[in-house]
Amino acid sequence: MLSKPEANEYAPYYKGYVNNVPDGDLLQILDIQQKETMSMLKDLRDEMGQFRYAPEKWTIKEVIGHITDTERIMCYRLLCIARGEQEMLAGYHEDEYVKRGKFNRFSLLELLHHQSLVRQNTILLLSSLDEEALLQCGKANGSEMTARAIGYIIAGHEMHHRRLIKERYLGSDNFQGKDE
Numbered sequence: 001m002l003s004k005p006e007a008n009e010y011a012p013y014y015k016g017y018v019n020n021v022p023d024g025d026l027l028q029i030l031d032i033q034q035k036e037t038m039s040m041l042k043d044l045r046d047e048m049g050q051f052r053y054a055p056e057k058w059t060i061k062e063v064i065g066h067i068t069d070t071e072r073i074m075c076y077r078l079l080c081i082a083r084g085e086q087e088m089l090a091g092y093h094e095d096e097y098v099k100r101g102k103f104n105r106f107s108l109l110e111l112l113h114h115q116s117l118v119r120q121n122t123i124l125l126l127s128s129l130d131e132e133a134l135l136q137c138g139k140a141n142g143s144e145m146t147a148r149a150i151g152y153i154i155a156g157h158e159m160h161h162r163r164l165i166k167e168r169y170l171g172s173d174n175f176q177g178k179d180e
Contacts, residue, residue, distance in 0.1 A: 002025070002027070002126070002134065002151060004021070004023070004152060005018060005146055009137070009145060009146040009149040010145045010146070010149035010152075010153065011141075011142075011143035011144075011145065013143075014145075014149070014153050017152070017156025017159075017160060018149065018153060018156055020155070020159040020160060021152050021156050021159065026126065026152065027123055027126060029155055030119060030122060030123050030151075030154070033119075033155060033158055033162075034115065034116055034119040036162070037115070040162065040166070041060070041108060041165070042108075042109065042112060046108050048060065048175070049104075049111075050104055051169055051172075053169050060169050061104050061108060062101070062103045062104065063161055063164070064103065064108070065098060065101045065103030067115060067157065067158050067161050068111070068118050069094075069097050069098075070157055071119065071122060071154050071157070072118055073092055074150050074154045074157070075118070075121060075122050075150075077089050077138070077140045077145075078147050078151065078154075080140075081138030081145070081146065082129050082134065082136050082147040084136060084138075086138065086139070087139070088139045089138065089140035089141070091140070122154060129147065133147060134147050134151075
């Protein structure tokens with residue numbers, strides 16, 4: 001079972017994500033989490049995926065695309081660091097990725113399917129790593145982190161955005177509910 005990383009295994013920026021993750025088996029948490037996200041959004045009509053809670057904010061579809069892109073990037077970092085890469089791994093510009101991802105052209109179910117496949121890959125990669133690989137330290141986006149910490153960052157990042165979807169999107173007075 002993967003245990004939570006120590007604070008010195010990741011940059012302070014990621015503390016909120018890591019702290020979002022409950023105690024327990026990370027692989028099970030990742031699996032359950034993806035199912036919860038799917039359950040929360042699968043019954044929305046596709047046009048509801050275009051909802052923005054405020055001007056200039058991402059749509060629900062763009063948030064799902066962002067979660068998926070970020071997990072892809074983090075999983076790449078996790079693989080590189082677990083394999084002993086010592087070069088600095090690049091950061092990325094999330095707003096530009098969302099803009100160029102053009103996620104609104106996909107159906108909500110397509111985006112959730114992509115997210116599910118990426119999550120399955122993340123779980124497979126994490127489950128294949130031994131403790132030595134998980135504790136490998138590398139550099140990404142200007143800071144040091146362990147492979148283990150990245151697994152927790154992935155889980156915490158999705159939890160963060162799922163909370164925002166519930167509160168700011170689905171909970172908005174302007175959201176046309178799925179039961180209409």
